[in-house]
Amino acid sequence: MYQEAINRYLQRHNYSNLRLKAALFDMDGVLFNSMPYHADAWHTVMERHGLHLSREEAYMHEGRTGAATINLVCQRQYGRDATPDMIEQIYAEKSEEFNKHPEAQPMHGAWELLQKVKHAGLTPVLVTGSGQRTLLGRLDQNFPGIFAPERMVTAFDVKYGKPHPEPYLMGLAKAGVAPNEAVIIENAPIGVQAGAAAGIFTIAVNTGPIDGQVLLDAGADLLFPSMPALCDEWEKLSGQFNHL
16 A cells, blocks of 8 residues: 555656655644644634634644635635734734643654654654744653754744645755655645645645545545554555665
């Protein structure tokens, strides 16, 4: 199964091989079990401002920058972008609402997978659409020594958020690798779209309530049902990457 997926990827992008040097990780839903809190915060604050975004739909927009999410809903309802002041106000309230929830716990299997990535000599890079400072500030606490500050891409770094490929292209640049020298671990449809558009082998991990087929339709090369499942298969999978 893995070899077939790799071969399809190579043919699609006209690469001769896939030699891993870096692993690019999304944050929410991959490293932290934070998406239920994000979904609730977005829904609560949007409704407060007369905008409509259900908790379920929030998962489909996971990975967008806050400004892009607010603009998307505002355009849908009113046919126009939100004003800069409105974006600032809504996002500040959304962050405050998020912080009312208990501290989001690391995803089961994330630390173990990161250890395997480091042990294999791969460079880990964070690529997130989030600007949630409470989570970004906890990365080194929960995953000590993994993500160097110079190898992190966040909402504060990009002009175009996911599903645009820019965040993952920036991740490649920070790791100093080519698209066929990296792998992405994502859980969000638009993050998968961004990874596929950047030409990087993209592994989807379905840690939320969405149908796994949505992630495959978005362009995932492989789909796993959980982070522990991916962790359990990592050696077998990465061995096939590097022995084509």
